[in-house]
Every structure is written in C-alpha cells, then in structure tokens.
Amino acid sequence: MSDRGFFISLEGIDGSGKSTLKEGLMKEMGQTHPVVGIREPGGTIVSEKIRDMLLDARNSGIMGRTEALLYAAARSQVVEEVVRPALGRGKIVIADRFMDSTVAYQGYGRGLDLQLLIDLNRxxxxxxxxxxxxxxxxxxLKAYRRRLHEQPDRLEQEGxxxxxxxxxxxLKLAATExxxxxxxxxxxxxxxxxxxxxLIxxxxxxxE
Ligand SMILES: Nc1ncnc2c1ncn2[C@@H]1O[C@H](COP(=O)(O)OP(=O)(O)OP(=O)(O)O)[C@@H](O)[C@H]1O
Ligand SMILES: [Mg+2]
Structure with a gap:
C-alpha cells in the first residue's frame, strides 16, 4: 500500500446491500489494515445535519438542483475533514455512496443535466x-422486497x-468508467x- 492510502466507494440503488457490505469489509479488512468508514451524505457534524434535511420525509419541497447542491455541500465537507486527511495518513477509506450517486440519482433518476453534475462532483x-x-x-423489485419492514425516508418514497x-x-456508468x-x-x-x-x-x- 502506498503512503497515500486507498479510497473505495460502494454504490447501488436503495437496499442493494451497500451498508451490509461496508460493515463486512470494515470487520474483515480492519484486522489487517487501518480502515475508516464514512456514509454519504454524512460523516461530519455539518454533513450529518445536511443528511437530516435531505432525508426528512417532511421536506418534500426540496427541488432537484437544491438537492444536488446539498449533497455536494455535504460531500465537500467530508472530503476535506475526513477523507483527505485519512488518505494522507495512509488509511483505507470506505465510503457508503460517493460521487456516482449524484450522477445516478440526480442525473438519471431526476433528469438533471449530467454535465452540470459531473462539474459539481469535480x-x-x-x-x-x-x-x-x-x-x-x-x-x-428484489431490493425493495428486502426492505419492506423499514420506514421509507423522503427519497425512498419515490417508488x-x-x-x-x-x-x-x-449500469451506464459501470460500463464506461x-x-x-x-x-x-x-x-x-x-x-x-x-x-x-x-477486487480490493x-x-x-x-x-490475498
Ligand atoms: N447479499 C444479501 N442478500 C440478502 N439480503 C441482503 C444482502 N445484503 C443485504 N441484505 C439485506 O437487505 C437489506 C438492505 O441492505 P442494506 O441496508 O445494506 O442496503 P443499502 O444499499 O445500504 O440500502 P440504502 O441505500 O437504503 O442505505 C437489509 O435488510 C440487509 O440485511
Ligand atoms: Mg445503507
């Protein structure tokens, strides 16, 4: 491993198993490597506050572009406060969602301009x-059935x-990146x- 650390992100639709996999990876890799986990949006005090705003089922008035900017603000904070310093110390960072969620959800899901989102991510x-x-x-449908017992948050109410x-x-992102x-x-x-x-x-x- 280089002294720059290694940055891994986990992506997928709701209920695809990202958080479960992250837990498994942290447990397994934590035995031999210094590992730091973050979730998106979140991972810092400011980012968690933005997360509460985004996921609150009462905030149904949040517009698409506002939503994208809130995610970007939360991400900006966690990158500077947590990810960059951890990588600088040679740690492995595992992110439960990162920049591809913006393109998949706000871009393909909501129809916002893809180039704008790519710029925003940069x-x-x-x-x-x-x-x-x-x-x-x-x-x-399979992912949905896994989570029937859970209370839906604002984003999950969209069906x-x-x-x-x-x-x-x-799928498009995975085929091109x-x-x-x-x-x-x-x-x-x-x-x-x-x-x-x-793979890691x-x-x-x-x-291995
Ligand atoms: N490989 C798997 N096979 C069967 N069930 C699974 C698998 N991975 C996770 N689950 C179950 O599916 C549900 C959703 O998993 P999880 O919460 O990890 O998904 P997620 O991608 O983090 O969802 P979200 O995007 O909503 O955070 C949980 O109840 C979990 O126990
Ligand atoms: Mg999760």
Missing part, C-alpha cells in the same frame, strides 16, 4: 475520486420506477464480501 471533491468503486447491481432509472444510470466494478448484489452476503475483497486486494496489489 468542484465538491476538489478532484479527489475513488481509486476503486464497487457497484452493487440488483433488480429494484420503483425511480429506482429503475437510477439502476439504468449506474474503468474505476467502477460491477458486482451481482443478489448473491448471498458471504459470496459478495469475498468477491469484493478479491487486487487493487491494493497486496494479494
């Missing part, structure tokens, strides 16, 4: 992009058609974790 990250992105691909558009966006590796998120948790670890260790070039 601005709010200061050009710091993940070394490796694992995209958890799953049929939205299946929205998730179908977001998935299509992710070499950084993004697509995983079958319908397989069981252990298989998914093993596959993710293989290959990326780290430290072998």
């Amino acid at each position: 601005i709010c990250t200061g050009g710091l992009y993940p070394d490796l992105t694992l995209y958890l691909d799953i049929d939205p 299946l058609e929205f998730q179908v558009r977001v998935r299509a966006g992710y 070499p950084r993004i590796h697509q995983l079958d998120a319908s397989q069981n948790q252990q298989q998914l974790l093993d596959e993710a670890l293989r 260790y290959a990326g780290l070039e430290i072998g």
